[in-house]
Amino acid sequence: MEEVFRGRAWVVGDDIDTDQIYHGTYLPITDPKEMAKHAMEYVPGIEDFAKKVEEGDLLLCGRNFGSGSSREHAPMSLKYCGIKVVIAESFAGIFYRNAVNIGLPLVECESLPGFAEPMDIVEVDIKTGLLKNITKNTEIHGAPLPDLEMEILEAGGLIPYMKSHGMFPGVGAGA
């Protein structure tokens, strides 16, 4: 899989919860393409995110991104609206594993505040955690993704990973 991504930066603050990322009103939706239309709709100031986001954009967040609900709609809506990597000072526990499980790469980076302005061009290496601000010509180091998370992402998500490791009884490896 790709390990280095370059794209425009969307920048949001601390404690963006799952109702802001993907509001409870839309929970009955099951089609990821429909979910994508409501991504970040309740984040103050960027309510029009889903209309303006482009394939290949990156999302830069503050602390505790994705707190709140267990809804997988939150990372799904981001993945299917074109976000390639979510980078944050820290992630809420459920969002973290949901993103890995659906194959949306994450990078944790404590020194993220002040690194990028909205729409700066940013490059991220998910394997090493290296972040480059191409617009400003600066770089910082985030945490490299741990091996297991990297393997799950490389497999394309949790289900393909477990299948290929023969963890689904009755379903052949690679089935």
Place this chain on the structure above:
Amino acid sequence: MGKTIIEKIIGGHAGKEVSAGDRVWANIDLAVIRDFGGPNVVLEFDEATNKGKVWDPGKIAITFDYQAPAKVAKVAENQRICRDFAIRQGIENLFEVNCGVGQHTLLEHGMILPGSIVVGTDSHMNLLGAVGCYATGMGTTDIAAAFAAGRLWFRVPPSVKVIFEGGFTYPATAKDLTLEFVRVMGADGSLFRSVEFEGDMIDNLPLSGRLTLASMVTETSGEISFFPLSGEIAAFLEKRSGRKIEPVISDPGAVYEKEIVINIEGLRPKIACPHTPDNVKDVREVEGVEVDEVFIGSCTNGSFEDLKAAAEVMKGKKVHPRVRTIVTPATSEVALKALKDGLYEIFMEAGAMVTNPGCALCTIGHPGILGEREVAVSTGNRNFIGKIGKGAEVYLASPVTAALTAIEGKITDPARVLSKV
């Protein structure tokens, strides 16, 4: 090396010693789906396994509490998908739309044991830490995988110890203790941590109060919390499960990332102000704010003791004519007990309405949504922007504060008005 409670539980299910930060695969004791999240789990499971069989139908439960009974066609269809799946897979633990909040229902049915691992599509699964179970909310992919394999990957959370020093009396309650905990920790103060609570007040906290506190560990981004198991709660679990109860306790020398002492001596009633659960003040600081709706219920405060505390305040009184007052028992068992004990009579004579059990307003699955600029006092656990009505302002408080506020029509400090004889 000594182990913390979470290291013991995950290690016991992984078949090896584990320490904080490790990644391991561990066996699951119970996997739970609800009427949201649930249908996607079923669809993902069917696709992943080509409509195969679940790993163990006896270790799967389905609870309908989000929108019970369904009010829109999409949810009705989602529930049908779950019912059909239960029949096809031979899953007997299906709790229908009459039952109420899933976690509370599972607890009442003896399906939750100390030291077990329970996963489900609900971010407040972790309230079951109240009885020593490692229960955690997960997304649909995780649960679909658990259905197929009976095990999942885990990151072992670091542990922190939180010690409450001192004590308090009525009208402060477990919810006020909980809000004080959330205030001290902040929105990410327990980020992916296992919290072990200690203190005299904790030892004396009944199950309902532990459920309240454990549920809002989520609002500090905590993964799970644990309490020293009391004899009373062990007896309850033994009676409900028919199993011998073995508490899981931490070892001497277990490693804690930090120890936090919170002084709760003379704690005053607390309230979380809009729009975050950690925006906590003394109720007396916001007295006088006029409210349009009061909601008493949720997985945080829908236990019988919570309803009783509200009823004691409302007895013989009328709610303010402007305040729509909605009471929702967590489960049908709670509702039946409230009915038998005369609580329904008190609520209805006061002008409050009692709804069917469930998650009610918290997920806006049930009616009661707020209009623009309306103000509510809720006993739930979240007051995020727009959560129960776009442009609305939501305060979180105890059932006592909520009931008193319903009567007065404005936020009112029970410490000024009420005292237990």
